[in-house]
Structure formats: C-alpha cells, structure tokens
Amino acid sequence: xxxxxxxxxxxxxxxxxxxxxxxxxxxxxxxxxxxxxxxxxxxxxxxxxxxxxxxxxxxxxxxxxxxxxxxxxxxxxxxxxxxxxxxxxxxxxxxxxxxxxxxxxxxxxxxxxxxxxxxxxxxxxxxxxxxxxxxxxxxxxxxxxxxxxxxxxxxxxxxxxxxxxxxxxxxxxxxxxxxxxxxxxxxxxxxxxxxxxxxxxxxxxxxxxxxxxxxxxxxxxxxxxxxxxxxxxxxxxxxxxxxxxxxxxxxxxxxxxxxxxxxxxxxxxxxxxxxxxxxxxxxxxxxxxxxxxxxxxxxxxxxxxxxxxxxxxxxxxxxxxxxxxxxxxxxxxxxxxxxxxxxxxxxxxxxxxxxxxxxxxxxxxxxxxxxxxxxxxxxxxxxxxxxxxxxxxxxxxxxxxxxxxxxxxxxxxxxxxxxxxxxxxxxxxxxxxxxxxxxxxxxxxxxxxx
Amino acid sequence: xxxxxxxxxxxxxxxxxxxxxxxxxxxxxxxxxxxxxxxxxxxxxxxxxxxxxxxxxxxxxxxxxxxxxxxxxxxxxxxxxxxxxxxxxxxxxxxxxxxxxxxxxxxxxxxxxxxxxxxxxxxxxxxxxxxxxxxxxxxxxxxxxxxxxxxxxxxxxxxxxxxx
Numbered sequence: 001x002x003x004x005x006x007x008x009x010x011x012x013x014x015x016x017x018x019x020x021x022x023x024x025x026x027x028x029x030x031x032x033x034x035x036x037x038x039x040x041x042x043x044x045x046x047x048x049x050x051x052x053x054x055x056x057x058x059x060x061x062x063x064x065x066x067x068x069x070x071x072x073x074x075x076x077x078x079x080x081x082x083x084x085x086x087x088x089x090x091x092x093x094x095x096x097x098x099x100x101x102x103x104x105x106x107x108x109x110x111x112x113x114x115x116x117x118x119x120x121x122x123x124x125x126x127x128x129x130x131x132x133x134x135x136x137x138x139x140x141x142x143x144x145x146x147x148x149x150x151x152x153x154x155x156x157x158x159x160x161x162x163x164x165x166x167x168x169x170x171x172x173x174x175x176x177x178x179x180x181x182x183x184x185x186x187x188x189x190x191x192x193x194x195x196x197x198x199x200x201x202x203x204x205x206x207x208x209x210x211x212x213x214x215x216x217x218x219x220x221x222x223x224x225x226x227x228x229x230x231x232x233x234x235x236x237x238x239x240x241x242x243x244x245x246x247x248x249x250x251x252x253x254x255x256x257x258x259x260x261x262x263x264x265x266x267x268x269x270x271x272x273x274x275x276x277x278x279x280x281x282x283x284x285x286x287x288x289x290x291x292x293x294x295x296x297x298x299x300x301x302x303x304x305x306x307x308x309x310x311x312x313x314x315x316x317x318x319x320x321x322x323x324x325x326x327x328x329x330x331x332x333x334x335x336x337x338x339x340x341x342x343x344x345x346x347x348x349x350x351x352x353x354x355x356x357x358x359x360x361x362x363x364x365x366x367x368x369x370x371x372x373x374x375x376x377x378x379x380x381x382x383x384x385x386x387x388x389x390x391x392x393x394x395x396x397x398x399x400x401x402x403x404x405x406x407x408x409x410x411x412x413x414x415x416x417x418x419x420x421x422x423x424x425x426x427x428x429x430x431x432x433x434x435x436x437x438x439x440x441x442x443x444x445x446x447x448x449x450x
Numbered sequence: 451x452x453x454x455x456x457x458x459x460x461x462x463x464x465x466x467x468x469x470x471x472x473x474x475x476x477x478x479x480x481x482x483x484x485x486x487x488x489x490x491x492x493x494x495x496x497x498x499x500x501x502x503x504x505x506x507x508x509x510x511x512x513x514x515x516x517x518x519x520x521x522x523x524x525x526x527x528x529x530x531x532x533x534x535x536x537x538x539x540x541x542x543x544x545x546x547x548x549x550x551x552x553x554x555x556x557x558x559x560x561x562x563x564x565x566x567x568x569x570x571x572x573x574x575x576x577x578x579x580x581x582x583x584x585x586x587x588x589x590x591x592x593x594x595x596x597x598x599x600x601x602x603x604x605x606x607x608x609x610x611x612x613x614x
Contacts, residue, residue: 041453044453045453046457065459177458178457178458178459179458179462179463180459181463182460184460185460185464185467188464188467188468189467192468192470192471195471195475196471196474196475199475199479199480199483200478200479202479203479203480203483206483207482211486211490211493213490222483225483225484225487226487229487242481245484246472246475246476246479246480247472247476249480250468250471250472250476250480254468254471276453276456276457276460277453277455278456278457278460278461279464281456281461282461282465282468283468286468286469286472
C-alpha cells in the first residue's frame, strides 16, 4: 500500500516538475498563443483524417466522397487534401506542419478542385473552388474594402460568405454534397463492428453451448442484456417486449460502445460520436419513427381526442396542440440529452487539460501546479464520464422504451392496466424519477466543474 | 455553432450503419440471445420448482413415515394392552374356574362325607341296636337262668298285659 502511495507521489511530482523543464528547454520558440476555443472545437469536431496516435501532424487517410456542383461524384483519399510541410521555427528547429492543399480531379477533360476550407463559412469542410468571375471579384473587393475601413480589426483576410481563401487568394466556393468517410463515420463503423462482434459472439456462444451460462466478458454482455431486457424493456412493454427488444438493445449497446470508445484518447477511439448532434439525431429519429409508425389507434386517439373536459379540446384544440408538440419534444429531448451530456463531458476534460497550457504562460511553478490539479481533475472527470456513458445509454434506452410503450397502449389494455398494473407503472415512474434526479445531480456536478 | 448543426454526410452514414447493424442483429443476434436467456431462466425456474416439489415430497414422505411409526406404536401399545388384558382375563378365568372346581370338589366331598356320615350313623344305629339286643338277650339269658325268675317275669308280663 505504502509502495503504491509512493509511486503515486512520484508520478505527481514528475507531473509538477516536467512542464517547467519543458518550458525551460522549449525556450522562447513557443510564443504562439493558444487558441483555446479552436483546440476545443477541433477535438469535439470531425475531421477528414484520423490523427496517428501521439502525433498532431500525421493523419491516417480516409476516403472522401463528394458530389461536385455539376453532379459528378468524386472519391479520393483525404491524404490528397493535406500535405506535411517542414517549417523552420525561429529557434532553428524544424517543425512538421500539416497544411491544406488543393486536390484537383479530372473528369471528362474538366478539372474539379477541392480543398479543405480554412478561412470560410464552411471551416474545416471540403469545398469545391472556382476561380472568381468578374461579378465575384466585385463582391470580394467590396467586402475587403469594408473590412479595411473597419479600423478596429486588423484582419487582412476576413471570412466572406460564399468565398474561400486559399493561399492568399479568394475563390468562389461551393459546399458539395459530402458523404466522406470522416473520422466520425469511421468511428461509427468501428463501433458497429464492436457491437456486432459482441452480440454475435454471445449468440454464437448460445448456439454452441445451449443453456450453459457464459462467463467473463460474455457474462458481462449478458449481464447488460438481461439488465436492459428484463429490468427495462419487459416491465415497460410487457407482451410487446420481444417485438421491440432488438431495437432497444441495439440502441443501448451502440450508444454504450460509442460513448466508451469516445473516451479512449487514441486511434480506435477518440471520436466524439455521441457528443455529435448528427449521431444522436439519427438515434432519436429512429425512436421517433418506431414510436409513431407503430403507434396504436388508441395512441393517436389520445393525441387528437384525449380524455379531458370538452372545453380543453373543442373550440380551441389546446390539448391537441400540446400533444402534437409532445410528439416532437420527446425525441428531441432524447437527442439533446445524450448530445449535451457527452459533449459536456468531453469539453470539460479538454478544458482541464488545456489549463496546463494556459497556466504555462505564468511560469514553471504555476505550470507544475496546474498540471497536478488538471491531471487529477481530468482523471476524475474521465471516471465520471465512464459512469455517464453507461447512464446515458441506459437513459436513452429506458426513455425510448417508455415512449414506445406509451404508443403501444390499447384501450382495453389501458383500462385493465390501470386496474391491476398500477404497481408496475408506479415503479417505472419512480425509476424514471430517480433516474432524472441522478441526471440532474450529474448535471449539477458538471456545472460545478465548469 | 457548427456543433449544433448536423452534418448531412454523418447523418447519412450513421443512419446506414445503424440500420444495418439493427437489421443484422435483429435477424441473427438478439432473438437467439433472448430466446436462450428466457429458456435458461425458465429451465432454472423449473429446476427450482422441481427441487421445491422434491423437498415437499420428501417432507411429505417423512411426515407419512412418522405417521406410520406413530400409528404402529399406537397399534403396538394397543396390542400390548390387549395382550395384558387378555392375560389378566385368562388368569381371572383360570382362577374363577379353579375356584369353581374347588368349590364343586368341596361340595361333592361334603356330600360324600354327609353320605358317609349318614351311612355310618345308620350302621352305627344298627350296630347299636344289634349290640343292645345282644346285650339284652345276654342279660335276659343270664337273669332267666332259674325258673323262679322266669315265672316272675311271666307274671310281671302278664300283669302288664292285664293292666293294659
């Protein structure tokens, strides 16, 4: 025990001392200001290549698939969009910097140019560029003149809507339909493969071993399955459990795997998937579709002619408006809850890590202290995020199950249910409430950390 | 703001990947797992139920055995009691019979004795009569040895007859 403590103390001391050392040896070359916002957004956002572990310059190329303005599809490697250049720093050291270059494709004797925009309204996305026409030139010149007239800003190359700056020259830009396999898409594929392997290995185990209970890793998967299926899906959906279980279980495992791989810093992980609104949007959309397409007559009746006093629904359709609004807010809440929780977690960890570099400006001692504090805090936050990963996957599944169950209500069932199933409903409501309470607590904690 | 605007490409690929994953798992993954888990759960439930029933049966059997033992013991003690009663009955009977026999024996003995005594009395009387007659005869003989005495007797007897 004491040995462990001494190792820990040693590591912490190392943390405290190392940044100072680096500052001393790195010298005055690192004068560049840290753009915190840009770094955070770069980490939270998507990219056309995947960073090679522990390198910020080199990226694993991924396929880019874009549709140009005149309707041709192009597929090329993202390696063609960046070039690693050697750059001599002020201290004489050589830095490798990744710079965007124009990718030119030929089709039917016509040239198409694509580039990752930097100074543009489509920052960090692929755009197709065209040389400026006379009309375009007028617009650009006007914008530049306006910018120069504004004494407050000394930005020589402002962002002009519809134009992109490449190598000190403006081009007209067109944002093509972009189905590129970006870092996030690749990470989704990896998550799909992981979930597929997990589930199929369990299924294969059962096919092979019959009723024997799986052990170790597969036992854990089975634990999750039985937790979700018997504790959430079954109580919520009853007889319909088998019908909807595949969807809900897939959602749970997919979200869980995406959450957890998102927490891994390097290659197979590191993509902020569930903290990306597109991903949660698709998941919420699926729940929305299943809820409403498979909704029963009774469900729609409850929306358009609910059991409330006539005045609430007849001359003015107040209840109907609320109910119809509710149809959309439920999945929207699902989408935003997952997105905000996961993105918040990532953002906090990145910010805590950036604290080191921010405090480095104040000297070695400050940097050392900030390192210790920030490493401890980010460790804590990462541990919390593991918990949140699980809770959010669980909450998403639970709420989806409840929404689907609400849409599966039947008249006679409903009345019967009210008659002799109040316990189950109460239990569910209580669970939901405790779940929400836990959520609020977590949110409060996160806010505190912020 | 770009964080809050979903990217079309990502939405597309996410949708495709998720639907594919869902379809594949819904076809070959989950039904198998859920079926087997349900089956195992019901097997375990059945096993538990069987064990419970077996124990119940065992308990029942034990209970029954105990009941039989108690019954047998009751029967045994009943038999013993009966045997004891029978024994005492037999003894009683024997005693009674013996008493009866003794009584009868004594009765007959008394009758025999009475008979014998009567006979003896009768015999004795006869003997006494005979002896007294003999004595009287002898006395008469001795007293009537002379004629005078005889005549006197005849006279007295005659007198007596006359008186009568």
